Amino acid sequence: MERIWLQHYPPGVPAEIDVAKYSSLVALLEESFARYRDRTAFVCMDKAMTYGDLDEMSRAFGAWLQSKGLRKGARVAIMMPNVLQYPVIIVGILRAGYTVVNTNPLYVPRELQHQLKDSGAEAIVVLENFAHTLEKVITNTDVKHVVVASMGDLLGMMKGTIVNLIVRWAKKMVPAYALPGATWFNAAIAAGKGMSLSEPQVGPDDVALLQYTGGTTGLAKGAILLNRNVVGNMLQIDAWLQPVLDKEPRIDRLTVMAALPLYHIFAFTACFLLSIHTGGLCILIPNPRDIPNLIKELAKREVNHFPAVNTLYNALLDHPDFGSIDWSLLKCAVGGGMAVQQTVAERWLKATGCPVVEGYGMSETSPVLTCNSPHTTEWNGTIGLPMPSTDIFIRDDDDNDVPLGEIGEICARGPQVMPGYWQLPDETAAVMTHDGCFRTGDIGVMDATGNVRIVDRKKDMITVSGFKVYPSEVEAVASDHPGVFECAAIGVPDARSGEIVKLFVVKKDLRLTEAELLAHCRTELTPYKVPKSVEFRTELPKTNVGKILRRELRDEPQKIDARA
Structure with a gap:
């Protein structure tokens, strides 16, 4: 073409x-460690990490993982938000010749179990805030090695201690859990510093990540x-x-x-x-x-x-x-x-x-x-x-x-x-x-x-009496109203036309009414595209990156029917 x-x-x-400029992610990373060693690479909560720090700690973490007998290509899951440990763990996994399995820390047990079982992950690094979720499913997975991290791990002795006290006791953000045999992140790094990292040959066709789809259209699948x-x-x-x-x-x-x-x-x-x-x-x-x-x-x-x-x-x-x-x-x-x-x-x-x-x-x-x-x-x-x-x-x-x-x-x-x-x-x-x-x-x-x-x-299209309605078009029109903060359109069953359009709205102007919004939509949409009802919400369901989940809104009537 x-x-x-x-x-x-x-x-x-x-x-x-x-594409052949770098044979692997490891080659790309190694180049940056050599070129930018004294520069600050990451900052979190005002604590800085240089490229040299990342090089040394990731090498130690990779060596520690290898000491557990994991073979090249083994899957290692990470379950944490954006904290300084994350880059250390990612780079350590890759340098050791393993595959990163990025895991949403807000997964419920069912979702976490599916991803760990499906990926065959043999190890996982989890922030202690979410360890209680892992505890509920770990016996149903192949996970043999658990590393538990805390918010304060890499923030320095004094600040790290204060942060952990606030997170654990003041804000009560760490529910009780029991993971016998787990290793603390800092202990793994300390142990790894006394070990040598074997550097396996990692090539362009080796699997770097199993990246699971958001599951917005069904069961999450691992993209290789x-x-x-x-x-x-x-x-x-x-x-x-x-x-x-x-x-x-x-x-x-x-x-x-x-x-x-x-x-x-x-x-x-x-x-x-x-x-x-x-x-x-x-x-x-x-x-x-x-x-x-x-x-x-x-x-x-x-x-x-x-x-x-x-x-x-x-x-x-x-x-x-x-x-x-x-x-x-x-x-x-x-x-x-x-x-x-x-x-x-x-x-x-x-x-x-x-x-x-x-x-x-x-x-x-x-x-x-x-x-x-x-x-x-x-x-x-x-x-x-x-x-x-x-x-x-x-x-x-x-x-x-x-x-x-x-x-x-x-x-x-x-x-x-x-x-x-x-x-x-x-x-x-x-x-x-x-x-x-x-x-x-x-x-x-x-x-x-x-x-x-x-x-x-494809799967979000609404069919009204045989006519196709695209939710994004309805949402774009509704969002143009100054009283709308955000919105989502879905199709709901209707005996007469098969489906009708329903709009969920979070208000920017609390005085906004359904009649006013529908009148606005009628000026911009043909009649079959105009929502037949509006439901005002204080918030809409979203993924962790802020994408509105129409599927959850579509599923709600089914949940209600099941309870009735």
């Missing part, structure tokens, strides 16, 4: 990246991300952003705000890896929902790169202390995980002078497939152009390319695309095409410039 998008690439962005997949996507992101990072005023090095959790693939690649590769400084935020604290952290730093989701940008803009932040050196604000709304994008640009650049991807693609130009100055409603070395096709149900401008399923091919799902050959076959493309499950359209616009997810 002709890559029509290349002629519209931002100046300085190459058509291709050199090879070293070459993740390295490739990091290089693609770097190539895409470098021209704007080099703009005046120049910066000495990248400062990244990691408010999104590192266990999410967007933050793993766009924050963690990009920062290390460029010798940057990465600010780790353990709890991004604590908006006042996040604003304090942003006010301390001259942040250059701030990947986030629409809901986080929106929450920051609405906080009264938002004006205390100096955004003069902000180069990139990349929106992913969910659609960036026009009202939020326009408010952000006006407030900071830096546009929110919307990108698109998923766990299966390491994650970024497309992105808008970081040079853009206005919201265009698209997810941008395909990344370097990436092909995007719009296809019908028979895998035929549809004419330019017509709607079809977004299919992708590139170095960042996974080879398949972990131990699920049938599921893999269902999403991969004969020519190596990944079927995203998203419905979209490509214009004459190569920009792609998402219409909606």
Whole structure:
């Protein structure tokens, strides 16, 4: 196919990246440790860690893991938020020749058990705040080795002790648990410093991560991300952003705000890896929902790169202390995980002078497939152009390319695309095409410039009397009302028309009424698309990165019926 998008690439962005530049993530990491050894790599709760510190501690942790007899390729799970231990653990696992299994620390026992059993994880590192969940399921898994970390582990003797006392006793954030035989994180590091790390040969086709899908469309599946997949996507992101990072005023090095959790693939690649590769400084935020604290952290730093989701940008803009932040050196604000709304994008640009650049991807693609130009100055409603070395096709149900401008399923091919799902050959076959493309499950359209616009997810479409209604369209219209903070549209059963549209809304203006909002929708939507009811909520169900879960809202009537 002709890559029509290349002629519209931002100046300085190459058509291709050199996927073979690094043989593995380990090679990439080792280069940064040698090049930037004395620089600060990570900061969390005002405690700094240099690249040299990360090199030494990760080497010790990897050696400790190897002392447990784990074979190359063994899966090691991590269950914690963004704390200083996280980069140490990730790098230690990779250097030891093992596979990282990123695990949401807020999983309930059922979800955790599924992921540990499915991945076959033999070891896990868990923050003590969540150890009680692990206790409930560990006997039903293959986990043999447990490392327990505390919030204060790497904060220094005095500060670490104070933080642990507050977390455990004042805030009571550590429920009682019993994990016999578990090793404390600091004890593992101390023991590992007296051991030698065997350096196994890690290549591009070795599995770096098992990245589990969010489960928004069913049971979570493990996307197999090879070293070459993740390295490739990091290089693609770097190539895409470098021209704007080099703009005046120049910066000495990248400062990244990691408010999104590192266990999410967007933050793993766009924050963690990009920062290390460029010798940057990465600010780790353990709890991004604590908006006042996040604003304090942003006010301390001259942040250059701030990947986030629409809901986080929106929450920051609405906080009264938002004006205390100096955004003069902000180069990139990349929106992913969910659609960036026009009202939020326009408010952000006006407030900071830096546009929110919307990108698109998923766990299966390491994650970024497309992105808008970081040079853009206005919201265009698209997810941008395909990344370097990436092909995007719009296809019908028979895998035929549809004419330019017509709607079809977004299919992708590139170095960042996974080879398949972990131990699920049938599921893999269902999403991969004969020519190596990944079927995203998203419905979209490509214009004459190569920009792609998402219409909606296949499974989220609402059918009203045979007519298709895309929830994102309804949500975009409703969000334009000044009284709406955020919203979600779903289809609910209806005897007359099969389904009708129902809208869930969190108010910005408490005086907003259902009648007023529906009148607004009627001016912008054809009658069958207009919601038939509005339910006001104080909050909407979301993933940990702030993506609204329509599926949970759709499931609620079934739960109610089951209890009746």
